[in-house]
Amino acid sequence: MTLRHHSAKYSAVDGEGARVNGGRWNPPNSFAAVYTALERKTIDSEFQRLARRAALPPESFLPRRLARIEVSLTRVLDLTDARTRSLLGVSTSDLTEDDWAPTEAIGLAAHYLGFEAVLAPSADDPGATLCIFMTSLAPESRVMPVEDGEYRPPRKPAPRTTTSG
Numbered sequence: 001m002t003l004r005h006h007s008a009k010y011s012a013v014d015g016e017g018a019r020v021n022g023g024r025w026n027p028p029n030s031f032a033a034v035y036t037a038l039e040r041k042t043i044d045s046e047f048q049r050l051a052r053r054a055a056l057p058p059e060s061f062l063p064r065r066l067a068r069i070e071v072s073l074t075r076v077l078d079l080t081d082a083r084t085r086s087l088l089g090v091s092t093s094d095l096t097e098d099d100w101a102p103t104e105a106i107g108l109a110a111h112y113l114g115f116e117a118v119l120a121p122s123a124d125d126p127g128a129t130l131c132i133f134m135t136s137l138a139p140e141s142r143v144m145p146v147e148d149g150e151y152r153p154p155r156k157p158a159p160r161t162t163t164s165g
Contacts, residue, residue: 002036002130003043004067005151012067012145015134024100025107025118025131032134033107034143036069042127044154049124053098058153066151071117071132072142077110079120080128096123111136 010017015032022028023035037043043066051058078084079095094102103120110118110133117132132143 001146002038002069002071003040004034004036004069005043005047005064006067008063008065012065012069012148013132013134013143015132022100022104023131024103024123024129025120026111026133027100027104027108030108031111031136034069034132034134036071036130036132037122037127038130039125039127042122042125042129045125045127046122046129047151047153062151062153064151065148067145068147070142070144070146071130072140073116073132074138074141075115076117076119076130077106077115079106079118092121095120107131107133116141 004012006012007017013034015034018026018033018035019031020029022030023033026033037046047061047064048058051061079088079090085091085095088106090102090106107118114136115133116136116138117130119128119130122129134143137143
C-alpha cells in the first residue's frame with residue numbers, strides 16, 4: 001500500500017501532471033509517473049518540500065487529495081538498497097539533492113529498461129518514496145486507488161510562550 005497527495009484536478013493514479021512538469025524521476029514531457037510514499041510522515045515531509053522548492057506557502061497548494069493506493073509490481077528498481085546504489089555508483093545524497101538531473105537520468109534509464117517503478121529514499125524524510133511509471137506496467141501489475149479523500153497537512157505547532165512572574 002502506498003500514499004499519494006495529489007492535485008484535485010487529477011485522479012490518484014493519473015501521472016499526466018508529472019509527465020508534463022517532470023519530477024525527481026522523470027524529466028518534463030517524458031512519461032507519466034505517479035509519485036507515492038510508503039508512510040504518511042513521508043507524504044507530509046514531501047509536501048512541505050514541494051512548497052519550499054516552489055518558494056510558496058504550503059497553503060497555496062491546497063486543496064489537495066490524499067489517496068491510498070494498492071500496488072503490485074513485478075520490476076522495481078530498489079534504490080533503498082545500498083548494494084543497488086553501489087552498483088549504479090550513486091550515493092543516498094546523490095538521490096536526495098535538489099539537482100534532479102542525476103535522478104531524472106536514472107529514471108529515464110529505468111523506464112527504458114522496462115522497470116515499472118523506482119523505490120528510493122525520500123529527499124526529506126528517513127522514509128521511502130515509490131515513483132510508478134504508468135506507461136511501463138506489466139499486464140499482471142496493479143496500481144489501484146482504494147481510498148481518496150481530502151489531504152490535510154499537519155499543522156505546525158504554535159510557538160511556545162513563556163511568562164515570567
